[in-house]
Amino acid sequence: MAAQEHPERERSQPERLSKDTVFSILSNQRRRYVLSVLHRNSETVELRDLAERIAAWENDVTVADLDYKQRKRVYTSLHQTHLPKLDEAGIVEYDRDRGTITLADRASELDVYLADVGDRGVPWPDLYLGLSATALLFLVATWLDVFPFSSLPDLAVAGVIVVLFAVVAVVNSYLVRRGRIGGGTSIDVLGDAD
The missing domain is CATH 1.10.287 (Helix Hairpins)
Known part of the structure; x- marks a missing residue:
């Protein structure tokens, strides 16, 4: 569900992310990959495309060389775990129904930790x-x-x-x-x- 579908959550979120939340979010490589892909794309990203790109990085192959299991494993973990966690923290807007992801305003709070030169x-x-x-x-x-x-x-x-x-x-x-x-x-x- 996208962050905009949770107005009560937006009101209850603290002004800034806590360090514990930041470190928890960034402790997982797949979530860092998600943020990297989204930072490189200024528009909405499809979950299928995101999963393929991350699976290719993790398996050190091109997207064309991925097999079904490699794609499915990443897709499932993104859909069930990582994107909901990023959405709940207000870092991304994840629309489960459409399978689309965009960076939210709070993502900029992580930039200092993700200094990608x-x-x-x-x-x-x-x-x-x-x-x-x-x-x-x-x-x-x-x-x-x-x-x-x-x-x-x-x-x-x-x-x-x-x-x-x-x-x-x-x-x-x-x-x-x-x-x-x-x-x-x-x-x-x-x-x-x-």
Whole structure:
């Protein structure tokens, strides 16, 4: 049943998802796959198509290479367990009668936990690692008197490094705080827990 069919549930839902609810929802890989598919599709997704795509990922095959059992196993668990749980939490709108699923507004509360870099850029740890490697190269070039570093005072090179780290840290802090759920710190929950 779609979330819009439960106006009393919408009124009784807390303003934000609790951390326990978030972790419970994201503890299952199939539910994370559901959210991934829905994030990639701005429109309504058919349950049959969703089940096929997830079954293909889980079995590391193309949709065309899936057998009946692989499709049915995923379809059944989505229909009976995972989609109702996501719908009840207000994360998706699941219409059982039509077999359609769309992201609900609350799904955005999970974005910080599902940071899928994909087309959006470089993961923060990789950015800091690259920045550290660059800073080390600057320091080595300064120590070896490599041009143009040989013409700069050591303090200027150190200042540039500190400013670069400060700018990246401020941007990172701003983005994390803007997307933070319940005031907690963001952690990686993209493991394979079921």
